Amino acid sequence: MMNRILLSVSGVLLLLVGTATLLQPHAFFATEGITLGNDPGLLSEIRAPGGLLIGCAIAILLGAFRQSMTQTPLILSAIVYGSFGLSRLLSMGLDGLPSSSLIAAAVVELAIGGLCVVFLLRLKPV
Template identity: 40%
Template sequence: MTTHGIIRALLGINGVVLTGIGVMLVSDPHAMFALNGVTLSPDPNLLSELRAPGGALALGGGFVLASAALGLWMRAASGLSALLLLGWALGRLVSIPLDGMPDAGLLTAFGIELVLGFASVWAMRALSESSALEAGLEPA
């Protein structure tokens, strides 16, 4: 498989993860959080605050999926994936000393976010280098 093929596969995985989490947050935040043993209150303000970033994740994930499917805007999709996934991991990392150790499921999610996030940084770099080589320039 070529580097472009690997990157498209990575973007496909990222897109499914981001879109899936986003759609679950928008459509049924109670079920999404119940997966990790968290019971949400029926407070409309809380639910609005959870659904709003879910919408952003769903749209961002849709862009990443479209990029993977079409083979277009792959560097932008890699950057967006890296920002979202590493941002999520950073939030979890900050939470550990402030809030305590989460359960194993959330630690697994943290690991997946780190792996996919850093893989997205690699993809962005690889796409940058291939663009520079195609243009006859030295890679940055």
């Protein structure tokens, strides 16, 4: 049951962020005071990861609703959230501290990624 809750939260968050990044990148990044401009190349580079996040969200949400598909979505969620959180930490070291909401995002990403690893370790071997 806890796996399903974690995967649901993980999937829905990725779906929301992915959709906002893909369909409304200017508005999404403006919430952090980031102005994107109208360069088609830049917008393509911003939108494409949004589509990737939507695809990951769909795969993760499948695991929330299909008990037989729990392990792979947990692995995917651990990788996606862990890599985002760890990349933000690296960026903080290289570039300095971002806004408090981006620091909070890193904490949430690392927490979800860590929980996914814990839940994976608790799964019975297949």
